[in-house]
Amino acid sequence: MIGGVRLLQVMSHHLFLLSPTDTPLYSLTHYSSKPTPSTASPLSSNLPSWSTSAFAGTLTALSGASSATQAHHAQAGTVRLGGGQDRHVIQMIANASLDVIEEVMRRDSAMYLKSVDKFNEWTVSAFVTPGNFKFILLHEAKNDDGIRSFFNEVWELYVKTMLNPFHTMHTPIRSAVFDSRVRASAKKYL
Amino acid sequence: MSKQYKAIGEDIWKGRTEKINAELFALTYGALVVQLIQDYEDYAEVNKQLDKMGYNIGTRLIEDFLARSAIGRCSDFKEVGEVVAKVGFKSFLNITPTVTHSQLPPTSPTTQSNTAGASFTLTLDENPLAEFVELPEEALEGGLWFSNVLCGVLRGTLEMIQMQVQAEFISDTLRGDESTQIQVKLIKYLEEEVPVGDD
Numbered sequence: 001m002i003g004g005v006r007l008l009q010v011m012s013h014h015l016f017l018l019s020p021t022d023t024p025l026y027s028l029t030h031y032s033s034k035p036t037p038s039t040a041s042p043l044s045s046n047l048p049s050w051s052t053s054a055f056a057g058t059l060t061a062l063s064g065a066s067s068a069t070q071a072h073h074a075q076a077g078t079v080r081l082g083g084g085q086d087r088h089v090i091q092m093i094a095n096a097s098l099d100v101i102e103e104v105m106r107r108d109s110a111m112y113l114k115s116v117d118k119f120n121e122w123t124v125s126a127f128v129t130p131g132n133f134k135f136i137l138l139h140e141a142k143n144d145d146g147i148r149s150f151f152n153e154v155w156e157l158y159v160k161t162m163l164n165p166f167h168t169m170h171t172p173i174r175s176a177v178f179d180s181r182v183r184a185s186a187k188k189y190l
Numbered sequence: 191m192s193k194q195y196k197a198i199g200e201d202i203w204k205g206r207t208e209k210i211n212a213e214l215f216a217l218t219y220g221a222l223v224v225q226l227i228q229d230y231e232d233y234a235e236v237n238k239q240l241d242k243m244g245y246n247i248g249t250r251l252i253e254d255f256l257a258r259s260a261i262g263r264c265s266d267f268k269e270v271g272e273v274v275a276k277v278g279f280k281s282f283l284n285i286t287p288t289v290t291h292s293q294l295p296p297t298s299p300t301t302q303s304n305t306a307g308a309s310f311t312l313t314l315d316e317n318p319l320a321e322f323v324e325l326p327e328e329a330l331e332g333g334l335w336f337s338n339v340l341c342g343v344l345r346g347t348l349e350m351i352q353m354q355v356q357a358e359f360i361s362d363t364l365r366g367d368e369s370t371q372i373q374v375k376l377i378k379y380l381e382e383e384v385p386v387g388d389d
Contacts, residue, residue, distance in 0.1 A: 160322055161324075163213070163217065163321075164220075164322050164323055164324050165217070165220025165221055165223060165224045165322075165323060166220075166224060166323070166324065166325065166326050166329070167324075175324055177324060
């Protein structure tokens with residue numbers, strides 16, 4: 001019961017789309033049970049997945065103070081979230097990575113910024129569109145090519161949504177079509 | 191006859207030197223509809239305005255069409271439908287909707303499809319006006335016909351050639367229906383001069 005590694009690891013990915021002013025536009029949590037190459041951190045692959053969530057839960061309790069200071073980033077309250085305690089940690093990691101992303105953006109003008117930040121078992125990969133919209137993906141495993149293709153597809157889907165005359169700029173994307181297509185793309189690449 | 195119409199339509203489209211980028215066209219029309227919605231705030235009214243705009247376009251468009259196509263008088267309403275779909279739509283929008291004809295059950299054996307009540311339905315498999323468009327909930331509930339300008343255009347053009355028709359959408363893929371269809375019903379032939387003045 002206790003200890004031992006689960007044979008089928010469910011890798012979760014968290015995607016956030018942000019406007020140039022860092023307003024949250026869209027978020028998605030995707031669970032993939034694709035076989036992934038072993039993670040860079042040997043520690044996390046040896047921990048059963050329930051314990052990493054437990055750790056995250058502890059971290060939430062500990063970081064009660066720091067998430068308050070992140071409050072100015074947390075307009076994410078307007079975005080509909082899934083349940084779960086470690087949701088806050090995920091958000092905190094995503095928000096914290098924004099600073100790193102801006103730094104990297106100054107140096108590197110490519111769109112796909114690969115992994116910009118690491119937090120315990122979470123790697124943060126970013127993609128910045130020419131219009132300065134940021135796509136942030138939190139993931140556990142290394143999957144550069146898949147993530148690059150995923151980001152590119154999300155970019156195309158997002159452009160198509162922007163062309164909808166009924167979509168107002170910088171507001172959360174509510175289109176069901178967009179949502180289902182992003183999910184399908186996530187299933188394909190992640 | 192219909193192969194001829196297809197060829198004519200194709201030629202006119204190819205012969206046009208001034209074409210416009212389809213995305214720009216769709217974005218412009220989309221912005222127009224969204225602005226109308228903001229101004230009128232009532233979807234039925236927006237439908238009416240789109241129809242009015244289409245009517246104004248149609249009354250002028252017919253001249254352009256007749257000049258380029260040199261098609262003579264249509265023998266009956268059925269032929270009108272064929273020409274509209276194969277030459278009209280093709281030469282202006284580069285799409286060829288399919289036409290299905292129907293009419294009221296004939297009261298006498300000599301009834302042709304020239305009587306009031308004759309109608310045809312245009313089924314559009316692609317709609318260049320509605321690229322990228324997704325209707326929000328309120329528009330769906332409010333009964334917006336996004337491409338209603340087309341109905342106005344049909345009404346306007348046909349009125350200029352002595353036919354009073356009623357054109358309206360019966361289904362729209364934007365609304366979640368299976369297909370996009372416009373029904374054009376002949377009300378009567380206009381014998382006298384077309385009355386001048388706003389509708």
